[in-house]
Amino acid sequence: MIELKHLDFAYEKNHPILKDISAKFGETGSNVVGVIGPNGTGKSTLFLNLVGMLKPTGGQILVDDQPINYSKKGLNQLRQKIGIVFQNSDQQIFYSIVKDDVAFALHNLNVPEDEIKRRVNTILRELDISELKDRPIQYLSGGQKKRVAIAGILVLNSEWLLLDEPTAGLDPDGKRRMVELIKHLVSRGQKIILSSHDIDFMYEVCDYFYILRDGQFVKSGKKETVFDDEKMLLETKLDQPWLVKVHQKLHLPLYSNEEELFADKALRAKLAKLE
Numbered sequence: 610m611i612e613l614k615h616l617d618f619a620y621e622k623n624h625p626i627l628k629d630i631s632a633k634f635g636e637t638g639s640n641v642v643g644v645i646g647p648n649g650t651g652k653s654t655l656f657l658n659l660v661g662m663l664k665p666t667g668g669q670i671l672v673d674d675q676p677i678n679y680s681k682k683g684l685n686q687l688r689q690k691i692g693i694v695f696q697n698s699d700q701q702i703f704y705s706i707v708k709d710d711v712a713f714a715l716h717n718l719n720v721p722e723d724e725i726k727r728r729v730n731t732i733l734r735e736l737d738i739s740e741l742k743d744r745p746i747q748y749l750s751g752g753q754k755k756r757v758a759i760a761g762i763l764v765l766n767s768e769w770l771l772l773d774e775p776t777a778g779l780d781p782d783g784k785r786r787m788v789e790l791i792k793h794l795v796s797r798g799q800k801i802i803l804s805s806h807d808i809d810f811m812y813e814v815c816d817y818f819y820i821l822r823d824g825q826f827v828k829s830g831k832k833e834t835v836f837d838d839e840k841m842l843l844e845t846k847l848d849q850p851w852l853v854k855v856h857q858k859l860h861l862p863l864y865s866n867e868e869e870l871f872a873d874k875a876l877r878a879k880l881a882k883l884e
């Protein structure tokens with residue numbers, strides 16, 4: 610579990626970005642946690658605090674009940690528990706060829722060569738990018754680069770995966786593939802914390818949400834309830850997921866994804882009667 614205890618963070622003195630945030634990620638049994646909020650409210654800053662790249666200016670972060678240890682050794686250990694994929698995947702590319710880049714962190718941890726090969730091959734297969742193995746990263750598409758960046762983190766088998774804006778720049782097909790990938794990772798036990806402005810994408814993949822406004826969590830809850838207050842969402846410059854709108858305004862059941870809606874036989878029968 611990742612616990613935030615009265616977390617404060619400021620880049621500059623007297624200009625707080627995160628203010629007295631307390632939360633327990635993983636406590637509710639939710640495996641996919643969404644952090645949503647308007648531009649510049651501190652989502653990326655929060656993520657960088659969670660992986661120890663930024664140090665809180667107040668309060669603390671506990672991972673499995675232990676405060677983060679900011680020594681080089683402590684941060685290396687933390688990376689094996691929490692991995693992050695940045696919004697801009699280019700920021701975390703260290704080698705020019707895919708397989709070398711994915712192996713980068715394992716080399717740093719002195720994992721034996723044959724074990725590295727095995728893990729890299731397994732993860733590339735799992736992410737459906739085996740054919741990219743020997744390709745130069747600079748010629749890959751944005752979606753392919755994103756997958757390579759995710760592979761480079763997953764190869765560490767970390768318990769938590771932080772994805773900052775994973776659908777940024779992806780076309781509808783890339784977005785669908787990202788949904789599938791997240792669902793696949795979750796099905797094999799991966800815990801994920803996500804941030805994205807794409808509210809329908811977030812509604813589809815996350816099961817628990819934290820709403821961040823002006824550096825504080827103003828609301829948190831399960832996907833079934835956290836979006837029920839349209840006024841509060843508008844004040845926070847957020848939209849309701851379209852399935853929640855359909856539920857509230859047309860009094861249809863609350864579906865958790867599009868497929869559920871289109872597969873609703875009772876609804877289809879009612880609509881057929883109207884024709």
Ligand SMILES: Nc1ncnc2c1ncn2[C@@H]1O[C@H](COP(=O)(O)OP(=O)(O)OP(=O)(O)O)[C@@H](O)[C@H]1O
Pocket residue numbers: 620621626646647648649650651652653654655
């Ligand atoms: N390195 C930095 N130095 C100073 N201020 C920064 C730095 N990085 C971010 N900020 C400021 O901190 C605030 C929060 O930024 P952050 O990137 O965490 O927000 P965000 O919620 O992730 O935004 P977005 O939705 O646009 O990605 C912003 O006002 C931003 O300008």
